[in-house]
Amino acid sequence: MTHSNYGPDQPEYSAPPLPPEAFQHPDVYLPHAYPPPPRKGGHGKKIIAGLTLAAVAAGGAVAAYAYTMLASSGIQPERVLPANTVAFVKLDLDPAAGQKVAAYRLSKKFPAISKGASDLDGARDAILSEFFDKQSELDYATEIKPWLGDRIAVAAVPNPASEAGLDPVLAVAYTDEAKMKAAFSKVARTERAFGYVTIDGYALVTDSQPHAEAVLAGVRRATLAGAEHYRADLKALDGDQLAVGWADLEATVAALKAGTRSGSSSRWQGLDRLDTLAAAKGRIVIGAHASSDYLEISAVSRQRVVSGEPRLAGKPVNGTLARLGAVDTSAALEVTGLGEAFKQAWAGASTALGLGGELEDFLEETGLRLPEDLVALFGSDATLSLRLPQGASGDPEIAAQVTTDDAGRAMRVVDSLGRPFGFPADSLHTRATADGYLVSNSAGYDPRSTAGARTLGADPAFQKAVPDRADAGLIGYLNLGAILDSDKHASAKDKADWKHVGALGLSVVPTSDGSRINFRLTTR
Structure with a gap:
């Protein structure tokens, strides 16, 4: 009682x-x-x-x-x-x-x-x-x-x-x-x-x-x-x-x-x-799970998935990130379905989040046509990569490679977005590729690996950080150990503390009823 x-x-x-029988018949x-x-x-x-x-x-x-x-x-x-x-x-x-x-x-x-x-x-x-x-x-x-x-x-x-x-x-x-x-x-x-x-x-x-x-x-x-x-x-x-x-x-x-x-x-x-x-x-x-050489946080989402309906990270990546040069890549992210996901979500999100009138001036200034331009701009597969400067000075170099069916339209959109976001006319460099386009903030930065150079896909640190990369619709990678090693002002104690720090890996694997997300910190 x-x-x-x-x-x-x-x-x-x-x-x-x-x-024991109390646990066999759940009831709300x-x-x-x-x-x-x-x-x-x-x-x-x-x-x-x-x-x-x-x-x-x-x-x-x-x-x-x-x-x-x-x-x-x-x-x-x-x-x-x-x-x-x-x-x-x-x-x-x-x-x-x-x-x-x-x-x-x-x-x-x-x-x-x-x-x-x-x-x-x-x-x-x-x-x-x-x-x-x-x-x-x-x-x-x-x-x-x-x-x-x-x-x-x-x-x-x-x-x-x-x-x-x-x-x-x-x-x-x-x-x-x-x-x-x-x-x-x-x-x-x-x-x-x-x-x-x-x-x-x-x-x-x-x-x-x-x-x-x-x-x-x-x-x-x-x-x-x-x-x-x-x-x-x-x-x-x-x-x-x-x-x-x-x-x-x-x-x-x-x-x-x-x-x-x-x-x-x-x-x-x-x-x-x-x-x-x-x-x-x-x-x-x-859940948070430990291994002797990594700490991993995993998440499993259960959602109503409509078969055949486009969704963000709903298909495996095409491998652009894995083909990046391992030495030149400090961080990278690849995701599929961005263009179609924006198209599908645009009407619902603009209503749910109260968007509308405040966008009119921006759209008029840039000449954007939404959501059509978003589909061309973000395409079916997008990869963002970053290269940190080797010396103590200099700015990070950033590039995006996009697989899209309308590269010409996408590059025109990139040019129109520069001014509203404060980019000088010559600060964004675009070029067509075999399956889309590449844009970077440096004319000399092309993240694609050269012949004979080791790629991220062949790099053990990347393989350990992102073990399910073949099935993932989103992949993220941060070469944390190399970034820490490049700190010229680090003390001997700092170097000893982080000498075993490896890399950070992120993956999102689509499932029939949602997705599985893994975030892993490795050691070396």
């Missing part, structure tokens, strides 16, 4: 562990329309923010995490959050054994991290002590640190009775229930904008006790861990993760529109515009 008369003098409710639960209690003071939400800060600060120690206990223990926070949660971020300081080992080995390649690992806990404690001393009556060293566990999550749970339409919920693992309750009871005596319940080693904290009880009731009906859509999204990430973020974008917008504050015309208009954008639909899951 759930108690509804919580308070400083009432016993807190601790729910029993959920039976909307919290009851509890009227929010009168609020006084403003520290309740700051305390919730402080506990979130504790997780972020603790995350600084993940890369140097001691692997004394390789077996991950305890349940994940999604097992104590309701199935109708629409957004969720968690940090796991007790990850699976493989991630602990990988994070440890990765940290050893960076002296600044490995040498300072023993001081990370002290630095974290100093930050959190400063926060809690100023924002609450709680003392971090004696009232927070002794019970703070290794897992924490922040979630958004729909509540149509609230102004925002969503309740913020913090799920924080504790190691000592008595000490945790003593700290939270102290807060509850003075703060009305604060409520919590406990379940399976977690405290669920939100902005009022009725809201906390409603969240607990939702958990007892069904959990996020048992929701099929969440489980499918999480499974799409490769391997174990150090941190996970997940959101049902369409459900989030729907919850915001259902809130009591959505009645204001300006807010409703903003939400209505957001609802028309494709980016506000579908779901997305993001």
